Amino acid sequence: MQLIVLTPWDLTLAALLVLLLAALSWRLHLGIERRLLLAAVRSSVQLIVVGLVLGSLFATTDLRLIGLLALLMLSVAGWEVRARQKRRYRGLWSYGIGAVSMFLSSFSITVLALTVIIRVDPWYQPQYLIPLLGMLLGNTMTGVAVALDNLTRQASDARAMIEAQLLLGARWDEAIGEIRRDALRSGLIPIVNAMSTAGLVSLPGMMTGQILAGSPPLEAAKYQLLIMFLIASGTGLGSLSAVWIGSRRLFDERERLRLDRLK
Amino acid sequence: MARLALRALRPRHGLAAVDLDIDAGELLLLSGPSGAGKSVLLRAIADLDPHQGQVWLGERAASAMAPAEWRRRVGLLMAESGWWGATVGDHFPAALHADLHAERLSALGFGLEVLDWSVARLSTGERQRLALARLLARQPEVLLLDEPTANLDSSNRARVEQVILDYRQQHQAAVLWVSHDDAQRQRLVAQHQARALLICERALVAEPCS
Numbered sequence: 208m209q210l211i212v213l214t215p216w217d218l219t220l221a222a223l224l225v226l227l228l229a230a231l232s233w234r235l236h237l238g239i240e241r242r243l244l245l246a247a248v249r250s251s252v253q254l255i256v257v258g259l260v261l262g263s264l265f266a267t268t269d270l271r272l273i274g275l276l277a278l279l280m281l282s283v284a285g286w287e288v289r290a291r292q293k294r295r296y297r298g299l300w301s302y303g304i305g306a307v308s309m310f311l312s313s314f315s316i317t318v319l320a321l322t323v324i325i326r327v328d329p330w331y332q333p334q335y336l337i338p339l340l341g342m343l344l345g346n347t348m349t350g351v352a353v354a355l356d357n358l359t360r361q362a363s364d365a366r367a368m369i370e371a372q373l374l375l376g377a378r379w380d381e382a383i384g385e386i387r388r389d390a391l392r393s394g395l396i397p398i399v400n401a402m403s404t405a406g407l408v409s410l411p412g413m414m415t416g417q418i419l420a421g422s423p424p425l426e427a428a429k430y431q432l433l434i435m436f437l438i439a440s441g442t443g444l445g446s447l448s449a450v451w452i453g454s455r456r457l458f459d460e461r462e463r464l465r466l467d468r469l470k
Numbered sequence: 471m472a473r474l475a476l477r478a479l480r481p482r483h484g485l486a487a488v489d490l491d492i493d494a495g496e497l498l499l500l501s502g503p504s505g506a507g508k509s510v511l512l513r514a515i516a517d518l519d520p521h522q523g524q525v526w527l528g529e530r531a532a533s534a535m536a537p538a539e540w541r542r543r544v545g546l547l548m549a550e551s552g553w554w555g556a557t558v559g560d561h562f563p564a565a566l567h568a569d570l571h572a573e574r575l576s577a578l579g580f581g582l583e584v585l586d587w588s589v590a591r592l593s594t595g596e597r598q599r600l601a602l603a604r605l606l607a608r609q610p611e612v613l614l615l616d617e618p619t620a621n622l623d624s625s626n627r628a629r630v631e632q633v634i635l636d637y638r639q640q641h642q643a644a645v646l647w648v649s650h651d652d653a654q655r656q657r658l659v660a661q662h663q664a665r666a667l668l669i670c671e672r673a674l675v676a677e678p679c680s
């Protein structure tokens with residue numbers, strides 16, 4: 208089977224559907240048309256630029272260039288995690304906790320997958336590294352953002368309960384233990400749900416893309432499985448480290464609950 | 471049991487630097503207008519808020535002790551108690567046998583079955599009395615009490631006073647008791663050799679200021 212190349216005209220047709228939705232939103236006073244159009248324009252520009260950049264990048268195997276792109280991806284993911292927090296940490300922490308956790312999980316798992324599982328040579332070949340890292344970062348980002356948001360929100364709501372435990376002689380990790388577990392669970396639920404319904408309700412995006420591009424379905428399924436396992440472990444590791452660093456930051460060296468460290 | 475000593479303790483806001491000694495077994499009453507910094511002072515002593523200065527329990531400074539150990543020994547009863555478990559019993563130390571609680575719970579007007587009660591059904595007054603019970607179950611060496619009888623009727627107020635005075639007697643605990651109840655203060659000073667201090671212009675003083 209051959210890859211069917213999409214023409215600009217094909218894309219214009221699909222874009223017309225979005226325009227139609229925007230018109231409907233305007234007619235029904237939903238108030239979402241501006242954001243919808245802006246998001247559509249943003250995704251068009253971003254994806255076309257990325258497509259162009261990747262095209263030329265795949266030709267090179269310059270580790271510095273690839274590293275630069277990977278760091279750019281990480282920093283955008285860091286901002287996204289920060290933006291999704293209702294109660295942010297003050298200072299660099301709001302950015303740092305998410306970025307460090309995603310770095311630890313996504314980068315290490317990507318390198319592991321490239322060197323041990325897929326065995327690409329050289330391991331940093333961008334055609335494999337960039338999409339894989341993107342998948343991992345995108346999903347880990349969601350898990351980390353949800354887990355951190357849950358942690359800080361619950362901790363600020365439960366101040367009296369946490370301090371009551373501290374006052375009766377509990378250590379900080381005992382006093383926040385239940386909240387910490389809850390935050391972790393909330394970060395992991397989306398990927399667990401995605402894995403348990405994968406293929407039954409809808410085909411995962413990557414598998415769909417591979418099939419549309421002409422891969423045999425079973426090969427596409429194997430790659431999808433690999434990605435899902437990587438995503439699950441990446442999300443787990445990332446949420447774990449974000450919740451651990453985040454909860455430690457809520458207490459100071461004398462194990463006092465310091466909600467003033469949140470905005 | 472040991473003496474509690476505050477040295478140039480400056481809480482986050484309210485009071486200026488405080489120097490104060492409370493001997494083992496001594497009862498110190500503290501009163502002052504709301505917002506003067508009484509609760510903030512107690513939180514600083516329990517090391518629950520950042521502060522300057524040092525607090526000593528006998529020969530040991532707070533900063534030389536693990537925070538959890540300090541707070542277990544220097545027990546603070548806050549005006550609003552937090553409850554994290556589902557039942558009352560979840561808030562009592564598991565290691566201690568129920569019989570040991572029975573005597574104190576009955577002195578506070580409860581039977582042992584209170585440990586199975588759901589926290590959600592407790593009234594404000596019940597919470598206040600049970601918060602005292604769960605604090606004393608940890609056997610602190612110092613009691614910091616923030617209006618422990620504020621929401622109680624007269625019979626329960628008498629029960630709580632008696633339980634606190636008995637605990638002080640048995641354990642020779644230093645007690646710092648914040649109270650707004652004039653009659654209570656006079657009674658404790660006259661009958662139990664309590665020392666009374668007021669807050670005046672950000673300092674602790676013995677006599678009302680003009």
